[in-house]
């Protein structure tokens with residue numbers, strides 16, 4: 001790949017833009033749009049990550065390969081200050097796994113361990129279905145002890161992906177709640193909107209019992225048999241096991257700014273993925289979006305006033321280790337972070353923007369949105385969330401911008417073996433990359449502020 005115009009910015013670069021009128025901004029938008037149209041690159045970045053590295057679970061050998069890939073790719077793209085920042089991550093392996101209904105009928109079950117689950121060579125027990133996490137917490141020990149708890153969980157495919165937040169509680173908190181009541185195992189219906197027999201894994205709070213997700217059709221089968229009132233017994237084997245913590249890294253590169261280079265616009269995604277698919281949507285797409293955005297920023301041919309920092313976080317999936325480490329290492333300079341934008345909602349096109357900043361952020365936000373309108377992106381006046389990897393910085397007051405991507409089909413594939421490159425629509429991915437570039441440029445090539453998030457809104461993830 002050709003190094004870009006801003007590959008080696010230094011103090012000798014003339015800061016002509018300081019005296020240029022603001023009417024030059026449309027030229028920057030035009031340059032980025034033209035670069036995105038004539039030589040779109042996000043898809044090839046994503047192809048490279050998914051084909052050459054593949055699944056990259058925190059702590060694995062492939063996780064290390066992903067860090068090397070990210071350093072190499074950022075350097076090839078001509079980013080400045082490319083470097084890794086070490087992060088200690090948990091290391092867990094899935095191993096072989098199987099499950100079956102053994103009575104009253106024999107049926108194989110498609111299941112997969114939840115991240116961090118303990119293993120079991122062959123648990124056999126009666127299963128008890130509970131409607132929800134809330135209902136489980138109200139059960140008595142005598143009803144649950146010695147049994148495998150099963151919670152059915154439906155996720156509606158919504159454009160903003162918002163149903164996931166509700167449903168995921170069953171996955172993340174169910175096993176710990178079941179263990180507290182003496183359960184010997186935990187099964188959750190996959191937090192997925194598909195009907196394939198590929199279960200969806202994901203993180204959970206640590207529990208002393210084996211925990212797994214059933215594929216949606218398998219969960220429905222189990223539910224139907226239980227609904228007959230018959231006693232149902234299951235057999236579950238999980239080869240899951242924990243290994244010693246391992247070294248990984250956040251990978252950082254920058255498009256250097258000019259007269260306000262000390263101020264940062266943060267573009268974030270996470271480099272790790274679950275192990276079942278190749279992490280194309282989660283979050284290879286986000287990596288490709290922010291890396292391509294950086295390339296487009298450089299295509300303008302001059303520096304933005306502020307620095308745009310691309311950070312690919314380590315281990316989002318299994319404990320947010322990378323974002324915690326970044327906040328720890330950079331917490332004393334959080335005031336320098338004027339805005340954070342994260343890409344971690346798949347490869348869909350951006351349709352909406354919203355912000356969470358200080359009370360005076362609205363005019364700055366509206367000016368930024370004007371740069372996005374040509375892509376069909378409209379403002380929302382609800383508060384932005386910012387994404388999981390920006391949670392710590394958000395709770396320290398850093399303003400966040402959501403560039404909401406169409407997530408209608410995202411949870412069909414998310415965290416499953418189906419999270420592969422063929423699910424990506426290249427034109428939607430390139431649109432998202434351009435949207436991130438336009439927003440980052442608008443925020444960076446300006447001295448307007450988004451303020452700081454007020455205390456009551458500094459909520460953690």
Ligand SMILES: [Zn+2]
Pocket residue numbers: 270282283316344
């Ligand atoms: Zn993700």
